[in-house]
Amino acid sequence: MPKHFRSLQEFTKKELLGLIDRAIELKKEKQAGRIHQQLMGKTIGLIFEKPSTRTRVSFEAAMYGLGGRVIFLSGRDTQLARSEPLKDMSRVMSRYVDGMVVRTFGQEVVEELAAFATVPVINALTDLHHPCQVLSDIMTVIEKKGPIEALHIAWVGDGNNMANSWIQAAGIIGFDLTLACPKGYEPDAEILAASRKMASKKIQLITDPAQAVTGADVVNVDVWASMGQEDEQEERLRIFSDYQLGRELLAKAPAECIVLHCLPAHRGEEITDEVLESAQCVAFDQAENKMHIHKAILERLIV
Ligand code: CP
Numbered sequence: 001m002p003k004h005f006r007s008l009q010e011f012t013k014k015e016l017l018g019l020i021d022r023a024i025e026l027k028k029e030k031q032a033g034r035i036h037q038q039l040m041g042k043t044i045g046l047i048f049e050k051p052s053t054r055t056r057v058s059f060e061a062a063m064y065g066l067g068g069r070v071i072f073l074s075g076r077d078t079q080l081a082r083s084e085p086l087k088d089m090s091r092v093m094s095r096y097v098d099g100m101v102v103r104t105f106g107q108e109v110v111e112e113l114a115a116f117a118t119v120p121v122i123n124a125l126t127d128l129h130h131p132c133q134v135l136s137d138i139m140t141v142i143e144k145k146g147p148i149e150a151l152h153i154a155w156v157g158d159g160n161n162m163a164n165s166w167i168q169a170a171g172i173i174g175f176d177l178t179l180a181c182p183k184g185y186e187p188d189a190e191i192l193a194a195s196r197k198m199a200s201k202k203i204q205l206i207t208d209p210a211q212a213v214t215g216a217d218v219v220n221v222d223v224w225a226s227m228g229q230e231d232e233q234e235e236r237l238r239i240f241s242d243y244q245l246g247r248e249l250l251a252k253a254p255a256e257c258i259v260l261h262c263l264p265a266h267r268g269e270e271i272t273d274e275v276l277e278s279a280q281c282v283a284f285d286q287a288e289n290k291m292h293i294h295k296a297i298l299e300r301l302i303v
């Protein structure tokens with residue numbers, strides 16, 4: 001059975017922090033000009049059914065940076081768009097490539113591909129999870145603020161895929177996480193319950209964004225309408241209007257707190273241009289770290 005990366009849940013705290021340590025090391029080595037070749041002769045397939053800038057390019061750059069190759073497949077150009085069964089696609093792809101990186105809608109697509117694959121399947125975002133992103137975000141937090149176990153992380157906005165992966169991370173690693181989400185837009189109830197059960201620190205779900213950011217070391221925001229929810233955009237703009245991270249809300253957090261946004265950002269919606277462009281916001285470091293964390297993941301799973 002190959003080792004997959006369907007969600008953070010399939011890794012231990014030691015493994016997740018080990019991937020981050022390795023990514024930090026790979027980042028330093030790249031900065032020092034070291035050439036890596038550990039994935040020479042290996043090829044991964046990227047199957048993307050939703051748009052992507054960062055995740056696609058950082059996975060491709062990571063694979064090339066380790067001496068490997070990539071084949072990019074847009075979902076609509078494959079036979080998946082014509083209803084070829086996932087179990088067939090998975091077994092066929094497994095004969096050609098050494099790993100699959102998948103961005104899609106339902107988590108069940110990743111699960112089914114993994115169930116039939118003889119090579120690792122990596123989740124590059126589903127409606128339920130965005131695990132590789134949250135791992136690079138935690139790497140960024142550790143670089144900026146030190147061990148995450150001592151920190152208080154706030155999530156403000158939609159209880160979406162990113163929120164779910166943050167909850168899983170809080171359960172596995174053990175750090176304080178407070179999520180402020182409007183009623184009806186809470187994160188996945190099962191993920192929350194399971195993560196709370198294993199958590200050594202508090203995972204709180206509230207509705208008040210000011211309360212969430214008070215005392216926070218890190219404030220985390222994301223779009224109000226995720227990919228696939230475009231037709232809810234107008235309604236969400238109304239419902240989330242009190243959840244915008246602007247100067248006023250951020251002033252309720254300690255001055256040394258950092259702001260995370262996985263990007264792409266909708267300036268003037270979940271975050272103001274002023275906060276996104278401020279020195280407190282580390283969104284572009286997060287984006288860079290995606291490449292380093294993807295190298296660590298690929299090295300661990302593909303070699
Ligand atoms: N953060 C992120 O996943 O960005 P992309 O949608 O551009 O890949």
Ligand code: NVA
Binds near residue numbers: 160162223263
């Ligand atoms: N929650 C967002 C994240 C984008 C990287 C979405 O799913 O569209």
